[in-house]
């Protein structure tokens with residue numbers, strides 16, 4: 001079902017992005033079409049799983065980096081839970097395409113690193129890291145070094161590291177992009193289960209902002225998909241979907257991905273992305 005993300009309301013306790021523009025250094029000053037993002041509005045409610053898709057260069061990573069607090073907007077504002085986003089924070093966990101683990105630390109110390117930097121005592125941080133490693137199925141590999149693990153295992157460590165601080169917002173930039181198809185599908189299922197997992201200490205499930213180039217992955221994971229277009233970077237479509245919920249309520253992933261509605265939606269999205277990337281540049 002298409003929906004509009006017109007004006008972002010800060011009434012929710014989630015993410016509110018309003019009028020976000022980003023011009024990187026070197027982009028021609030008078031040329032609005034050179035903006036990596038142009039006056040983008042986006043509201044994400046707590047507990048949503050929002051997946052961004054779109055042609056290369058449409059500003060997906062720039063948007064994620066702004067939400068993470070890594071990139072400062074040229075104009076506009078971002079709020080997470082009612083607080084302006086000004087820099088990186090422990091309330092937002094980031095997972096990159098490349099795991100970015102420290103090779104000289106073993107798995108459990110990599111997962112616990114953020115807690116260490118925040119001054120959490122050794123015993124407590126190892127307990128929390130062990131808990132997250134169990135959630136991603138790597139309890140047995142806590143003492144291994146990153147280079148002793150497969151690519152899929154390394155990504156699972158990266159996911160455990162993002163989860164360990166119990167960040168309420170998970171930012172995932174093509175986390176499965178470098179994996180073979182079987183590992184990728186297994187991790188999609190893991191990510192959905194982690195998203196749906198009960199957190200007794202938190203009011204709602206985690207909120208996720210996830211980037212992928214894979215339309216099937218987007219459809220399987222998302223509760224909402226946003227389609228973005230380049231030159232300048234912007235959102236052209238927003239769609240609510242529920243295929244992940246069907247998987248979580250017991251249907252097999254293969255059965256969900258073979259549903260006629262899934263296939264029809266996949267074709268619709270492929271066409272929407274192609275159209276957005278070929279469209280005349282927006283006159284701004």
Ligand SMILES: Nc1ncnc2c1ncn2[C@@H]1O[C@H](COP(=O)(O)OP(=O)(O)OP(=O)(O)O)[C@@H](O)[C@H]1O
Pocket residue numbers: 024025026035036054055056057058059060061062063233
């Ligand atoms: N550090 C930078 N300096 C200058 N320009 C940049 C920088 N990072 C990104 N850009 C430009 O901003 C635009 C958006 O890039 P961004 O990486 O956000 O897009 P993307 O949708 O994530 O692309 P991809 O799917 O290829 O990863 C592109 O035109 C890109 O060349």
